[in-house]
Amino acid sequence: MITRTALVAVLVAGLLLAGCKSEPEPVSQPTTSGPAAPTETPTEAPPSEAPAEAKGIDWAVGQAPADAGVVAAVASLSDLETNLKALLGPDAEDLKMVEEIRRNLPAGAFDVAGPLVFILPAGMEKTEPVVLLRATDASAITGKNAGAGIVEMDVGEEAGGQRGTVFVLALDGWAMVAPKSAAAIKAVMRAEKKLKLTDDQRAALADHMVWLHLNPPALADLAVRALDKAQEQMRAQAAPGQAMPEEPLKLLHWMLDVAKDVTAVDVVGDVTAEGIRAQARVDLAEGSNLAAIAGAGVPVRDYAMGLPVTENLVLAVWGGMDWQKAMPPMKALIKPMFDMLAEGKDEKTRKALDDVWASYEKWGGVLGDRLGMVMETAPPGAGMFQLVEVFTVKDAEAYRALFKDYMTTSMDAMDVLMKQFMGMPGMGAMPSVKADVTFSEAAETIDDVRVDIMRIALQIDVPPDAPPQAAQQMKDMMEMIYGPEGLAIRMAVVGKMGVVALGGKETMARAIAAAKGQAPDLTTQPNVAKALQRVPGGQGAMLLSASNYMYMAMGMVDRMMAKNVPPEILAEAEKAGHGPLAKPPAADLILGTGAAEGHTLRLMVDVPASDLRAAVQLVKQFGERMEFIMKKQQEMAEKQQQPPPPPAPGT
Incomplete structure (x- = not known):
């Protein structure tokens, strides 16, 4: 009970938190348009086009098939990296997202610091993603002809990245890149219907750092195909008379069927030095059980319900x-x-x-x-x-x-x-x-x-x-x-x-x-009252301390590990500055809110920098402690010519 x-509250998330008449920022769903451009493009790369003349990011997003499982857009990779560093502080000094992408793409052809669009098409037998980047010099997109205007380019040679090839198609000042095969690009280009963005969608792309569109039915179908394939392989490899795990597979299929009642998810988000803020629209199939549960939500009349105060809050939920x-x-x-x-x-x-x-x-x-x-x-x-x-x-x-x-x-x-x-x-x-x-x-x-x-x-x-x-x-x-x-x-x-x-x-x-x-x-x-002030009237609310959660979870693993580690190693770890985790300092709380509007859920998450930094610090400290102890255990085992002890459950 x-x-x-x-x-x-946790598993049905926004459903329980629903129940209010609020107006979060609109995040509307894409619709579909007619047939795409011709499927075959010229073998030669198109003429070089100045980046300023390239089509906008909304055009790049619109290249995605209407049934794509995932479509994501980042307005500027360099801005995202800069803001993440400002958000996380010293712990993000080694973050080199733009440089890592640059090292693993052909040199000189792409603007890896600018906008990026990620597409996961759903109609392929073997699903592969593609990304779109601005082309700084379309004439530099040369290589082995892979058909339909796609070229296979060598990567990693000049920049010291991982050597290999990528497949690239130049498109109106952009480049569509597939890391594995030309088939992924062809699947995107040959899609009969494309995402058609509404005015709200275009505004969201212009106003926010990150935009994400999920197609749960398509993703569920991908998972079903993967499950069916795995089941066939298991049967082929099974010994005569060996029982198959039918019940778990049935349960997985049931969960995927339920997931299909979430017809679409759209998210917009921003990263700043002060934190991360995201808003989501979740569309539920009209007449579905999920929509009926969401429709049963009622406004939260008063958040003062007789819950006790606590300095050790991990999670708090209010709902109607x-x-x-x-x-x-x-x-x-x-x-x-x-x-x-x-x-x-x-x-x-x-x-x-x-x-x-x-x-x-x-x-x-x-x-x-x-x-x-x-x-x-x-x-x-x-x-x-x-x-x-x-x-x-x-x-x-x-x-x-x-x-x-x-x-x-x-x-x-x-x-x-x-x-x-x-x-x-x-x-x-x-x-x-x-x-x-x-x-x-x-x-x-x-x-x-x-x-x-x-x-x-x-x-x-x-x-x-x-x-x-x-x-x-x-x-x-x-x-x-x-x-x-x-x-x-x-x-x-x-x-x-x-x-x-x-x-x-x-x-x-x-x-x-x-x-x-x-x-x-x-x-x-105080920290609860401060967070609840930002909740639109009547909405369900959730507060989370990521730092206290990490302290709770990693603290248990640490105590289990300590029971199986020689005392002298624990003492040595503490002396070296790798002692048990200390309780994190007080921080602002992560806020989540939810509201139901018909068969649509509107959700918001606000992650403050102070809590995120405290959680990252705990993860870093715990990792260093684990690394130190495991190294000392290995050294002790080598001296005694014995294998190191097995890890404790949960480690």
């Missing part, structure tokens, strides 16, 4: 949802996946899933329309993270009863599904997981509030041929994730507010105090 709305409207399409969306897993299985499996859906369908009549969640890093020794979820309820006692029923049926279903999963081909070498669930009503009383507790004891059995230390490593990892108490979920009702906490008793006490209004609300925290 703790992950029900949290997962929806009419659950009675949202539950039917959510069930229709997700149920086929579980039906696939239960297909042809025993009665116990089918009954467990039927019970889950019977319980699931009742939630719409119990839950209110507001929700919030905050995740924070846990104190030392208390696990990896703590989480508090709050949401309005219509009937407190009905919610309590349904919570108990849903958690019990969910764990029963997960138990049988885990057994089915572990029985799939190739899973015998993986650790098996069993869950022992206990539910205790009124197990605790905190500030006169009755608290129910769901405890889930996870038993992990490693395969017989696993290393002797594997079992202890898995046990240590579970304790590092959930803390010494294990996976404990606390639930209470404060007035008309449901409160759920994953963490210790102290976490629930803080949550109850905030829900009662006896402690400050998260919205009063």
Whole structure:
């Protein structure tokens, strides 16, 4: 239950955050036009054309086939590189994006510091990308004739780059470049329909540093073809009688079918010394389950919901949802996946899933329309993270009863599904997981509030041929994730507010105090209040600390690694300035907002420089620490004439 709305917030992203009447900057979708220019062009390169006379970047984008999987444009590579360096500071001193591109293209023919357009056509049997760059000297585009006016040019000889060839077609002051074959250029040029940009699209290209168009149905078709090909190869290589992993492939196909209900995604973005700002328009298929879920969003009336303040914030979410409207399409969306897993299985499996859906369908009549969640890093020794979820309820006692029923049926279903999963081909070498669930009503009383507790004891059995230390490593990892108490979920009702906490008793006490209004609300925290001021009225909002997230994730890996490293090496690393990661300094928070307009989602992300720089610093420090420790382990193993120890799980 703790992950029900949290997962929806993260995995369904903008759907949960939808619900407002706001007007973000328009990012409209391309349409298609008629047939392209003739498919064959002269063998000789066209006359040299001055860069000033070259057609605009909107023309270059318009060369993409209408069904291209990806079309991206950068207004100026040199400006992007300059701004990235200003954004990241000293850690970006070695960034030489323009120089790397220059070294791997024929010298003197292209303006690699100017605009760039990337196209991934979807209609080829073997998908290959092409890029368009401004041609500084079209007469320099010479080489072996590859047909249709395309020439094969040598690269890397003069600039010291990687030697090889590229295929180039000169076009109206631009050059279309394919790194692998002339077929990619021909596929683009022969497309019967091209992207036709609207006025808003042209304005976006003129006003923003980066523009991106995704065609999810085309990308899903590409993935399906790759899956089918991989499946054919697996069958051809399988030994007689060897079982094939049919269930995972079915699940992948299901996910790709769902992805096709996202009909188009358009993004514009800018990079400055102050941060990264991007806006997206996501079009959903009209009448689809995804569109119905988006349509169930409601405006967020108030962000002060009784979430506790925290200096260790990783993620916070506020949203509005009419659950009675949202539950039917959510069930229709997700149920086929579980039906696939239960297909042809025993009665116990089918009954467990039927019970889950019977319980699931009742939630719409119990839950209110507001929700919030905050995740924070846990104190030392208390696990990896703590989480508090709050949401309005219509009937407190009905919610309590349904919570108990849903958690019990969910764990029963997960138990049988885990057994089915572990029985799939190739899973015998993986650790098996069993869950022992206990539910205790009124197990605790905190500030006169009755608290129910769901405890889930996870038993992990490693395969017989696993290393002797594997079992202890898995046990240590579970304790590092959930803390010494294990996976404990606390639930209470404060007035008309449901409160759920994953963490210790102290976490629930803080949550109850905030829900009662006896402690400050998260919205009063300075960095949170500052970020929420930028949210258009009524929109769902998400706040993220990338630096705290990296500190949390890499800190766990570091602790796991430290358990398997000799103390003298750890001491040597700390002495050399490569000690455990320190908590990052306070920084502005990444802001994401979302709004639904019919079957279209409008999303915005604002990444401040301070948080990004802090996260990059942590990654750099962690990499240096890992490199130092691994080097010392290797040296020790060589002295002892032994192989180095295997890495800890997760490393």
